[in-house]
């Protein structure tokens with residue numbers, strides 16, 4: 001079962017004290033961070049002129065594609081003949097972060113109608129399973145596709161009842177909150193994989 005808001009808060013207080021601030025992630029080094037400090041205030045970055053072309057993504061046409069070769073550092077916990085569910089190698093601050101990926105190399109918009117229908121069912125089942133876990137407030141489902149071409153969709157579970165942890169910036173708290181204890185995280189991963197296998201495919205944990 002994911003930790004309650006009180007348990008997460010207690011770990012934050014244990015790390016930095018009541019009223020303390022968690023360490024700052026290196027967001028100022030991120031190319032995509034949209035703000036910078038100007039005259040002591042946060043301001044939007046200056047918009048730069050357009051590039052001549054988009055930067056190539058990783059694994060274009062399946063060449064040197066990590067998901068095609070396996071999972072890299074990530075770990076597969078569920079699969080069927082066409083899809084796999086994987087997680088990052090280590091827990092972050094959010095209860096769960098998962099990727100649903102096609103086994104075959106394709107981009108999101110390349111899905112056939114049949115595969116898209118199956119993706120839709122898996123996506124809804126995953127949300128339903130995770131959102132019904134105690135202390136989970138919501139599952140955010142995100143497809144960016146800007147880094148790697150291989151079809152992958154993010155599922156971020158955010159805790160319930162923690163102020164500020166809402167909307168699109170929840171992912172940044174995954175980097176800042178102290179990591180979920182390993183045993184809690186592994187129990188929850190096993191629960192999700194097992195429950196999903198009740199509908200389709202096989203749990204691998």
Ligand SMILES: [Zn+2]
Nearest residue numbers: 065068105150
């Ligand atoms: Zn691939």
